[in-house]
Amino acid sequence: MTTPTHQHATILEVAREAGASKTSVSRYFSGERERLSPNLQTSIAAAAQRLGYHPNRMASGLKGGRSRIIGMLVADIRNPFSVAVMHGVEQACRERGLSLMVCNTDNDSALEREHLALLTSYRVEGLVMNAVGSLDRELQALVEQGTPLVLLERELSQVEAEVVGLDNARALDLALDHLQARGYGELLYLSEPPGLASPRQARLTRFQQGVAARALAGEVHCQTLGETESLNRAIGNFLARPGTLPKALLCANGNATLAATRALHSLGARLGETGLLGIDELDWCELVGPGITTLAQPTEAIGRAAVECLMRRRDTGGRTMPARRVHFQASLIPRGSTCR
Amino acid sequence: MTTPTHQHATILEVAREAGASKTSVSRYFSGERERLSPNLQTSIAAAAQRLGYHPNRMASGLKGGRSRIIGMLVADIRNPFSVAVMHGVEQACRERGLSLMVCNTDNDSALEREHLALLTSYRVEGLVMNAVGSLDRELQALVEQGTPLVLLERELSQVEAEVVGLDNARALDLALDHLQARGYGELLYLSEPPGLASPRQARLTRFQQGVAARALAGEVHCQTLGETESLNRAIGNFLARPGTLPKALLCANGNATLAATRALHSLGARLGETGLLGIDELDWCELVGPGITTLAQPTEAIGRAAVECLMRRRDTGGRTMPARRVHFQASLIPRGSTCR
DNA sequence: TTGTACGCGTTATCAC
């Protein structure tokens, strides 16, 4: 019987307790149990059990150079879309025996830099990010040090990295086709300012192209969604403008959908009469009024694909491979908000 | 074959590059810059800059025994409440120079055990959890090893740990008072099965006491919320039952609110005529029908308080201190769903 | 099959 220590047991203590050597204990916990005699196996297991031993990943990561940690930099952890992708990332990591360290940057560029340094200092074996700022220099350094990098959606021209995300062009085509088929002729596109975030840019561009190609009337409102009055005014003006064709709002992401729904709600607009279509499926979209039509993204698949890219890149020796792109398709969920 | 990627720079390389010793470089990066001569400081800074050096936290964690990592075990990462608390935890960690390692157990007891072992193996300096299973033995071991532990809501009688969470009794009193004031006389309480999760138990118990004390009619439906038909039937029966007093649903958490709203939606019930009150405030509660009345929890404060407890316990030497409880108050947000 | 010795990058303890 051993006295309950308040320290963590080490491999050496387990070895002594089991009457074996460090090496054997190390083997036991490194998946080479078969090569040990049954006797040793049981006594090591018993000793480890008694001492509550867990291998120290800090130490093993130091020696082997493998931290077994994947880092993830998320722009907005309170966005359900990000969480869903993260869920996929996490599952894929677990299946590979990796841990996930998630940092939320709250759309703050300084925070992003800070968190990136942090993840670097833990020697993460790969990095998944969808964050904000222009960290080109730091990311370039990271990639040159041999750390695989996958960008969610936002692509940075400077840095050699995989990009995983939605096929934005086809998603917008899908949305525009649907709205046109339902008879809406004047559209207002709602988005946060594109800034450096390339998917926002890609969606916006395709919206403008698509509107022109379909001979629809299209307007754009790009503004921080926090400014409620400004948004309400913009939507109010759009709806009040004289016009013969039915009007609809197209929202670039989940946050925009939420903001638009609130605005329409406070303006007293009836969903359907005023069309509403949002990119990103959310829990509550089926519950508001006649339901909100959405374009759902395969979030889990996106997360898993990110990890797959990471691992592939790691196994093929990093930057010698050309950067790739993985696109997923959105699926339309028609509801009452696009039904007149 | 020479590796094409130059590895991470080490403290030794920086020292050589700067013409200094390891010790000085270590001091420079450990907040003891003042004790170095200005000359040394600049040359170390320059060398580190050239080499892109970041201290290896794995190594420093090994030597000093401080990983600078806080672990968090979350039962359901897709629950917005959990994410909001996590956000608070993260902020508090950052302010203290700690990193956060989050593991999602997906309400799976086996996964929970696995993740706990993982976090232990990284020698987390503290653990925040709100997870499911009965991990009493493992947690007890953790605490005895000197790792501070804070439980969110769910308390485990066996283990000595702080508990941070809502004042469930007063929250339910608030809810019942509101419903009674609004004239609802027959209540149906919706919850997932209490099982080992003590807050569910606490809320349920208080509901039953409170209903009796107020001479209201109260029923309870505790079932996995995934079973839609069962839930619909239960709510349908409740509403169809002859009775003179207005009826209302009381939902034990955000998931229950979502399920109840869906059920009422599919049953064609009108919110308000049928009362609805949910614990946990969600983005969409103001948007559905006339709005859903909720009891909001101070999520960020709960997360921050958890980290504070952790740190306090660590600084006072862990298990010598008696376990404590921190309770927060919910605040009522009245909306149309409790207005006839 | 099992044991020994060394190195991973860092911090702490001394000496100068």
Add this chain to the structure above:
DNA sequence: GTGATAACGCGTACAA
């Protein structure tokens, strides 16, 4: 002020 050196816990040649 600065520098040499010994741990920290583990993996792994290499020896037995």
